[in-house]
Amino acid sequence: MSRPIPYTVMLLTTLLILLNSACSGTSVQPGQRGLMWRPFSEGLSTEPLKDGFYWRAAWNDIYLYDVRWQSYTENVDALSADDLQVLVKAAIILKPIPDEVYFLAHEVGTEFYSRIVKPEFLAAVRSVVSGYNMVTVPEKSAEIASKIQAVVVEKLKGRHLQIQSVALADVDFPQIVLSAIEQKQAKEQEKEQKEFELLIAAKDAEIMRTRAKGEGDSIRIRAEGEAEGTRIRSVGQAKAQETITKTLTADYLRYKLYDSPNSKLVLLPDKLNLPILVNPGLDQPHQLLPAEPHEH
DSSP states (O other): OOOOOOHHHHHHHHHHHHHHHHEEEEEEOTTEEEEEEETTTTEEOSSOBOSEEEEEETTOEEEEEEOSOEEEEEEEEEEOTTSOEEEEEEEEEEEEOGGGHHHHHHHTOSOHIIIIIHHHHHHHHHHHHTTSOGGGTTTTHHHHHHHHHHHHHHHTTTSSEEEEEEEEEEEEOOHHHHHHHHHHHHHHHHHHHHHHHHHHHHHHHHHHHHHHHHHHHHHHHHHHHHHHHHHHHHHHHHHHHHHHHHHOOHHHHHHHHHHOTTOOOOOOOTTOOOOEEESOOSSSOOEEEOOOOOOO
């Protein structure tokens, strides 16, 4: 025959069962902050709970917030400054400020990214990209990301969130746009080639003009030199002729006639009144010079 269970033991067992069903606990993991929610008393606790295990009544709750850095990536359709569509994959890294999770929970809640961050992030990406031509977006992605981050930080100021960085992970162009880019680049290359050819032709023409001018100057200088030489020779000849004319007398000519090695002198007695034979050659006719009349 079994012994009856004492009343005290039954009461304690019942109390333990009721207490176990009425109380439970929540663990706050490292990298998290918790806020105790007591709907029948003080409401939401203002003091964040750090990592650890916390008992709570069944009707109470603990809201958990991950305060580690979290990355969110969005594919954004944007229009460039030249009204062309650009598909940008942008990423943002942020986290709640640990000591301000109470205010974040009170003002926004646990869905803070979808509620306030994402709209501002997408708007910032579209706004900044619209200031760049489409072909410059990839090469200036770092500059664009920095500007996007500055805009987002300004828009989320006082929202209890910390922004670490913004980056453009990828930039895609529609196929029709890529074809247009290739055609544009081909035309630009053709234009540059024609401009280069025109430049070379202009340089060649300039060289020819310079060369022709040099040859012309050379001919002109040579002609001027020859003309000057002719003038100087003419002046010299004229002066020589003038000098000869002034000094060429009858006595001088007679002296030169006598002084010539080809001349022959025949002396005749005075008062014979005979001609003087000058240069009598065997093959040449005799040249007779009349003798000057002598006084009797």
